[in-house]
Every structure is written in C-alpha cells, then in structure tokens.
Amino acid sequence: MTNTTTKVAVLGGGSFGTVLANLVAGNGISCALWMRNEQRAAEVMNSRENAEYFPGFILDKRLNITSNFDEAIEDAELIIMAVPSSAYDTVCSQLEQRISRNTLILSTAKGIRADGFRLMSEVIQEHLPHNPVGVLSGPNLAKEIADNQYTATLVASASTEVVEASQTALASPTFRVYAGDDPQGAELAGALKNIYAIIAGITGSMQLGQNTVSMLITRSLAEMCRLASELGAEPMTFMGLAGVGDLFVTCTSPLSRNYRVGQALGQGKTLEQAVAEIGQTAEGVATLKTVYDKAQELGVRMPLVDGLYRLIYEHVEISEIITSLMTAQQATDVEHKVKGI
Numbered sequence: 001m002t003n004t005t006t007k008v009a010v011l012g013g014g015s016f017g018t019v020l021a022n023l024v025a026g027n028g029i030s031c032a033l034w035m036r037n038e039q040r041a042a043e044v045m046n047s048r049e050n051a052e053y054f055p056g057f058i059l060d061k062r063l064n065i066t067s068n069f070d071e072a073i074e075d076a077e078l079i080i081m082a083v084p085s086s087a088y089d090t091v092c093s094q095l096e097q098r099i100s101r102n103t104l105i106l107s108t109a110k111g112i113r114a115d116g117f118r119l120m121s122e123v124i125q126e127h128l129p130h131n132p133v134g135v136l137s138g139p140n141l142a143k144e145i146a147d148n149q150y151t152a153t154l155v156a157s158a159s160t161e162v163v164e165a166s167q168t169a170l171a172s173p174t175f176r177v178y179a180g181d182d183p184q185g186a187e188l189a190g191a192l193k194n195i196y197a198i199i200a201g202i203t204g205s206m207q208l209g210q211n212t213v214s215m216l217i218t219r220s221l222a223e224m225c226r227l228a229s230e231l232g233a234e235p236m237t238f239m240g241l242a243g244v245g246d247l248f249v250t251c252t253s254p255l256s257r258n259y260r261v262g263q264a265l266g267q268g269k270t271l272e273q274a275v276a277e278i279g280q281t282a283e284g285v286a287t288l289k290t291v292y293d294k295a296q297e298l299g300v301r302m303p304l305v306d307g308l309y310r311l312i313y314e315h316v317e318i319s320e321i322i323t324s325l326m327t328a329q330q331a332t333d334v335e336h337k338v339k340g341i
C-alpha cells in the first residue's frame with residue numbers, strides 16, 4: 001500500500017481507535033472501525049457519534065462502523081490494532097487464518113504483557129509470524145486529535161511498507177507521522193511512560209511546584225532509558241516523540257487516564273476506586289508490576305517505579321516514599337548514566 005491505499009481496518013472502537021479510524025476516513029480512504037459490541041456499533045454507525053467515548057465528536061460520514069469482524073478486515077491492506085494490550089492475544093488469534101501474509105499490521109497499544117514481558121509487536125508476531133508489523137507511539141491524547149489540535153506521532157518499523165502505508169492512511173494537515181527504525185524503543189517508551197504519568201498525577205494532586213514536576217519528568221526519562229537500553233533498545237529513541245514527547249504530555253495533562261488514576265490515588269482513593277472512576281483503559285496500572293518485576297530480575301535501578309510499587313502494593317505512606325527518594329545515597333560516579341543523554 002503506498003499512495004493508492006484502498007482499505008484500512010481499525011480494530012477497537014474506544015478512544016484511540018475511534019480517532020484513528022476517523023483520520024483514515026477523513027483522508028478519503030475506505031476504512032472500517034470494528035467494535036465488539038453489536039448494539040453499540042449499530043448505534044455509532046447510525047448516530048455518527050461514539051457517545052460513550054467522545055460525546056459530541058461527529059464522525060466522518062465515509063467511516064464504516066461494524067461489529068462484523070470478517071467484514072471489517074476483508075481486503076484490508078493495513079490493520080490498525082487499537083484494543084488494549086490485555087486484548088491483543090484474543091484479537092490477534094481471530095486474525096490467524098483470516099488475513100494474507102502481505103497484510104500490514106500497525107500496533108498502537110501502550111502496554112506490556114506480564115507473561116514473558118512481551119511487547120505488543122511480539123504478541124502480534126507470535127500469532128502472525130509472516131506479517132510486516134509496525135508500532136505507533138507518541139504524544140497522542142485522543143481527545144486533542146479529535147479536536148484537530150496539531151499533533152505528531154512516530155511509526156517505527158523494520159518494514160518501509162508499514163511506515164509508508166501508515167503515513168498515507170493517517171497523516172493529515174493536523175496529524176504528522178514521523179518514521180522510526182527502533183520499534184522496540186518506541187514500544188517500551190509508550191508503555192513505560194504510563195507508570196510515570198500515574199506518579200505525576202499523584203504529585204499533581206499534592207500541588208507541588210514546577211521544580212518538582214521537572215525533576216520528576218527528567219528522572220523518569222533517565223529510568224526509562226536505563227531499563228530500555230538494558231533490554232537492547234536505542235536510548236536516542238527516548239529523546240523523540242515516543243519518549244520525552246509522550247512522557248511530557250501524559251505527565252502534565254489530566255486528559256491522560258493514567259495521570260487521572262494518579263490524581264485519584266493522591267486524593268486518598270484506593271487503586272480499585274481510582275481505576276473504576278476512570279472507567280477506561282489505564283495501562284500503567286498493570287505495567288507497573290510487570291516493570292517492577294523485570295527491573296528486579298535485571299538489577300536495573302528504578303527508584304520511581306519502586307516508590308510507586310511501595311505506595312500501591314505495600315501501602316507505604318507517600319511522605320515516607322518522598323523522603324527516601326530525596327535522601328537516598330547519591331552516586332558519585334557516572335555508572336547510572338545512559339550513553340546518549
């Protein structure tokens with residue numbers, strides 16, 4: 001698929017799937033948005049509005065919304081995965097035997113499967129080993145994309161075809177798609193930043209100063225790079241849209257669901273209450289435990305991850321965690337530095 005794209009399927013009709021599918025349809029490319037719930041798909045198709053996720057956002061009239069999986073993926077040259085990471089195995093297994101080896105797949109979920117620390121592109125390849133796969137990641141609050149705020153994203157893939165097809169399908173005068181060649185870094189960055197967005201939400205609810213916010217964001221970046229480079233990703237990826245770009249937006253905007261989970265925790269709510277209150281996907285909650293375990297296994301120093309883990313799972317007081325973070329023995333050498341930053 002190049003400049004003559006004929007059909008795209010977007011799987012998952014939540015916040016992100018809805019805005020991405022609308023971008024594709026807005027480019028005059030045939031696009032089907034698959035939603036699992038038959039009644040809701042019919043309602044959205046008829047009303048041209050996904051009232052549960054985006055009340056008031058009128059969808060392009062050319063967008064086809066369906067709960068029929070086979071109809072959605074039929075003849076699609078590019079399939080955009082927009083379900084949460086917890087649903088990837090289920091949805092990818094539905095694609096097995098149904099699509100050709102040439103069908104391009106673009107992954108947009110920002111999570112990591114705990115079993116085997118599997119990135120979403122790895123889950124896709126387990127089910128569809130022959131299909132070219134790419135990863136979309138960047139500072140992409142769905143609501144702002146829907147509002148046509150100027151936005152940029154990164155599509156990283158070993159396949160030029162996937163990058164080109166994604167650019168053709170998604171790029172618009174308000175949505176710019178950059179190309180990247182480190183899908184592992186882009187994917188890790190997108191998943192890891194959700195943990196720090198939760199921490200930022202907690203600090204947001206405590207009305208701490210801008211020095212604190214800045215310290216948090218930059219030290220988060222250092223932690224993310226440390227783990228990612230240990231896992232083989234390219235640290236410089238973290239200097240771009242998928243890294244510092246996405247970290248910044250999710251650590252500063254209440255439009256981020258992960259940030260809002262943090263705000264609720266900071267107001268004294270339990271994790272269960274916080275998650276229930278948001279009612280949408282907040283990947284950082286599951287990613288925290290997965291990353292904590294991985295860091296322990298690899299011996300990677302991640303004090304902010306440790307702090308959030310102690311707060312949520314060991315019920316340590318936040319004041320105690322802050323004190324221990326601020327007074328921890330300081331390194332006098334540069335062993336914790338990551339080459340490139």
Ligand SMILES: NC(=O)C1=CN([C@@H]2O[C@H](COP(=O)(O)OP(=O)(O)OC[C@H]3O[C@@H](n4cnc5c(N)ncnc54)[C@H](OP(=O)(O)O)[C@@H]3O)[C@@H](O)[C@H]2O)C=CC1
Pocket residue numbers: 012013014015016017035036037053082083084085087090091108109110111140141142143279280281283
């Ligand atoms: N929203 C955003 O701003 C951005 C989100 N992302 C990432 O995109 C991914 C999806 O998030 P988002 O759209 O925001 O999440 P939402 O919670 O808004 O929506 C999730 C969607 O996935 C559907 N879904 C859940 N489980 C399944 C399943 N087993 N089979 C089929 N459909 C399923 C839900 O269906 P139902 O409505 O029936 O429950 C819903 O339509 C996440 O990994 C997120 O990190 C990335 C960038 C930006």
Ligand SMILES: O=C(CO)COP(=O)(O)O
Pocket residue numbers: 110138139140141142194197246249250255256257258259281282283
């Ligand atoms: O990833 C996002 C923006 O880039 C969306 O963040 P949340 O999943 O926290 O809403």
